[in-house]
Amino acid sequence: MDEKTFVEQQWQEWQDKNPASSFSDIDVDYLREKVIRELTYVSQMDVKEYTLYQKWCEVQDKYPSREVSTLFGVEKQLIDLSQAASIEDVKSNIWVPESAEDYLNLKPVLEYTDDSGEITKTGIDGSSVTITKKRNKKLPETWNTIRTFISTMKNNSNIGRNLNFIVKDDVTGKYLGVICISSDFLDLTPRDNFIGWSRERKTQGAMINHTAIGSTIVPFQPLGFNYVGGKLLALLCLSDEVQNIWKRVYGDVLVGVTTTSLYGKTKAGGLSQYDNLDHWQPMGFTSGSVSFEPEKDTRYEIREWLKKNHTRKYFEWYEAVKPSGQPHKRDHKNRSLNFTYSQLKVPKELIRSEHARGIYFSSLYTNTNDFLCDRIKESELVKAFPTDYDSLVGIWRDKHAKGRIKQLMKKDNVSYETLFYDDLIELSWEETKAKYLPQVGR
Secondary structure, three states: OOHHHHHHHHHHHHHHHOOHHHOOOOOHHHHHHHHHHHHHHHHOOOHHHHHHHHHHHHHHHHOOEEEEEEOOEEEEEEOOHHHHHHHHHHHOOEOOOOOHHHHHHOOEEEEEOOOOEEEEEEOOOOOEEEEEEOOOOHHHHHHHHHHHHHOOOOOOOOOOOEEEEEEEEOOOOOEEEEEEEEEOOOOOHHHHHHHOOOHHHHHHHHHHHHEEEEEEEEEOOOHHHHHOHHHHHHHHOOOHHHHHHHHHHHOOOOOEEEEEOOOOOOOHHHOOOOOOOOOOEEEEEOOOEEEOOOOHHHHHHHHHHHHHHOHHHHHHHHHOEOOOOOEOOOOHHHHHHHHHHHHHOOOHHHOEEEOOOEEEEEEOEOOHHHHHOOOOOHHHOOEOOOOOHHHHHHHHHHHHHHHHHHHHHHOOOOOOOOOOHHHHHOOOHHHHHHHHHHHOOO
């Protein structure tokens, strides 16, 4: 069954189960006033403040707490005790050096958080053995806990493919950071010009599935500050482990990886953790912007309003799937918000702020571009550089961490601060801003 027919069949079935009389009736004037009021508030913030505000809202929403009386007075405690246990488990396993030279003993490895099923390993003599791995249900929760509390960037779920990895020290088992490898951006003009891609070429034959984006590359502190740990994680995004799991899970050979910096032209000096890093090539800057969003309950009301007043669009954005099970439309949140802003006639200056980000691309093969443009076959790919752990970690240790820690030691500026942001559970927005605004982006 072709996709169009498949979606039409879903549409008829969905209508039968969801009569229009069952939809909430939300007054359009009320919704417009509420959206404009909330967007007016956040649009007055610069990029850093808005980033921190989104993080604070995220923590308040995902980690609800209540006040309880203790021997030490009234304290806030998480309602979900399993969340508290996960936070404490992570905090007790953060890698913190005892001396400035401890980074030399690290053996960073990636732990895939959804590893399960049958895996075939081949021995040196050519014999094969099949190992059945049982999924560790704790790992996804640990990944999300780490991701939420070590970065001031909001922990967004990406639509499409996602491989989540916890970066650990293989010697001590301590956590070094987290990585997420996701479906690549369909349109990034500087990268596409470098590859020689047209939009048709990317979509025909699903060539876009042979590249990915490092959507999360976040080290723990003080690894990030003392030893430029972000560079270590960026290199590990290119590792054999990532390439092999991408192939095993999705069936596509991975030939290139994209990422974008948190800041671009607006950051002093224009530098990011990807600059001057082997195997990552700067491509220029995005033409995108930061889109402001109303609060969570208002976004829910927008969905209900769309369901009642623009039912077919709501269905295509939020309900319909392709025969493969993937969403029929990508990026439903931005699609629905932008459409709603247009319908409600929200002033454009409240919707977004221009904010270019740096674009970086890593070609894993010398002829990556030829493959992506369908000029050669997979069997003709030629590896561009060694992607084993030892080679990638060696680049980080010898070219970056060594010089960084020597510089800090000379200035007596070595940090032992972990910067774990779980206290946002207790802090008000004003307290959060006063304490953490200077830390945004670390």
